[in-house]
Amino acid sequence: MDSEAATTGEITTRDITLPEETVEAWQEIVDILAELLGVPAALITKLSPTHLEIFTTSNSAGNPYKVGTKLSLGGLYCETVIRTKKELMVPNALKDPRGVKNPNIKLGMISYLGYPILWPDGVPFGTICIYDPKENEYGIVYQRFMKQMKALAESHLTTIHLASALASSKFELEETNKDLEAFSRCVSHDLQEPLRAIGNVTLMLEADHASHLDEGGKLEVARIRNNTIHMSELIDDLLEFSRMARHSLLRTDVDMNALAREVYEGLKYHTLNKNAIVQIEHLPPTYGVQSMLRQVFQNLIGNALKFTGKIKEPRITIGGRWEGCSNVYYVQDNGAGFDMKYAKNLFGESESLHKEREFTGTGLAIVRRIVQRHGGKAWAEGEVGKGATMHFSLPNTTEAL
Template sequence: MPFSAAWVGEIETRNIALPVKTIALWQEMVDILAELVGVPAALIIKASPTHMEVLSASQSEGNPYIAGARDKIAALYCETVVKTKKKLLVANALKDPKWNRNPDIKLGMISYLGYPILWPDGVPFGSICILDNKENAYGMIYQRFMVQLKSLVESHLATIHLADKLASSKSELEEANKNLESFSHSVSHDLKAPLRAIGNFAELLAEDNRSRLDDEGHRQVAGIRENTVRMSKLINDLLEFSLMARHSLTRADVDMGDLALEVYVALESAVPNNNAMVQIEDLPHTYGERTMLRQVYHNLIANALKFTGKTKNPWITIGGRRELDKNIYYVKDNGAGFDMKNAEKLFRELGRLHSQSDFKGTGIGLSIVGRIVKRHGGEVWAEGAVGEGATFNFSLPNHIMGKPYLKK
């Protein structure tokens, strides 16, 4: 009774390793099964394209089968069960013309009861069976018990199958992310190379024709150079934004007050002609990815410094508070502000509320803030009024695995 090509193909696609703990559990099951029914052999069989392998064999007296043994496909009881995906009961093979030449008779096993074991998608795995050296019709109570054990083994296979699919998906996702990262850097390089060439050409044009260009000509050349710099920064920001989703979180305690101060000190020297009074209040610690949260503060504080650049007596407050299940942090300023009608645009990619001539930028910074905070399980929102300043808020959970994180 050879297997069909289609059947063999199904078997070959299921090369999934079985956990040692699962095999040990199945061993206990067949030992109990043989003892309960009172037979010399209880087995769990795994099918392959060319043979049947004994995965688990009861350690009962008179059992001629051992774990690891393999039989070639040759009209075996279990072969029929696996191929038909149906129960097989042979009370006495010696009296049955269909089975009186079965190879198991040579081992003294003349009666058989077996059930197919299937993967969750219906592909055959093998069988669970009992064999006796005497005629045995196996009563209904034993048959029902076998059905329960079959279902239990199939539930184990369902878990193993799901774990394998998740592992495969994770591996494929990691490979896709590597390819995407490589592609992103390649695109970034390919886009920035001509921008550098344009910028360099504009610079050479201005130097070589300094005396021949009028004010308008110099202004246009300067505009070209400025736009190439802006486009290069936009490409960098878009690349950073695309990579942010694939960056894994490594959480640890973060002193948000120290982090905000560190960011401000770094930005203070990088933002020319800014005389804003900056106050950093006592901030609750959080449990998160420090590098990512540093980027949040970098973008929010840089925004505040930029939008207070044209304000008389500018000030910036960096504060926070603890609530029931979360910490609220904010960066508040008395700068240009914004119209609340447009608040929903703030955290979108390329979402700008001010013209490039008023305030330079790419419109990516706040969308990065939103993505980082959401990956930490928090939320972002903003409040403001035109000419009266703005407050950018974000929340972070203050619990770990359901327990409060209250470090100050």
């Protein structure tokens, strides 16, 4: 809400500014009430911590009430309505002991019918009421019509309440995202710094002390360096996925052919596997979050390049097909492969299936998460020493999933 609720005596209030269109609608309400019910005064009042204010008043002949008039709390009929949160009818204040000190008598208004106007959470806004200079029993027609106008006014407050809550939630979400972005940067720095230190030490060992290392020592140093590189890449992948997951998911038409080629062109300059023959076949277009689908291809194509690095004639095929209500895509390589008995767990967060495929678990878990968020699924086929095929499907629909 625009402001917090405040308490005056036993009454809780909320002091906010209503939109101009609501003020205009409420003016119509009181004008209609006065005209159709045949009374000179129809009002909507607003409760403040120290007084009751006339918020809108009918433009009818004989109406003594003016917008903005502030009425001190203590003995007002509207105050009773607000405190009890119930309707109040006074046919003739001159015959009612509660009306002895009522200021409306001085204005010539002796009968009253009022209802509370409440915010959705029950906090009073004020009242909607009518006055008459003559005795009036306010029959069922009056009461029904007043209840309808009360409900209409409260529906406006509900709309304002929801809009305000949405704006507040959006602001809080944006602030939370800023905090998470800052936290992610700190986490990345704290995790990457020791990895860089380890990597620098291994480079120094290879450059300055290689002559003191036997073949086993050299292999161990190389393994440590490669593992630090893999770990650094996984940290980057996780932080990137976390960043995307916190932001709005704008789905658009995605040219999967162009996306796969773009990803491969970006990866081929950074991979040691320069001899790989990569074939990109026809991939059906899809509808999704392009930045997330790019990360899927980065993981799958990147893995294929890594795990064909020791193959004499490395081959990678990227393809796709329409299959029922889904588009199925795949990245196939003739690299290290894996044992199919692990296939169901391949896309888990920590699964390590083959010594040549270490550290793929987290990257493939990210692939699975992204694909599932798009309403699809991911699976794999492979054989140790003969390569692997990583599949994922996406609904072939243009509707948001």
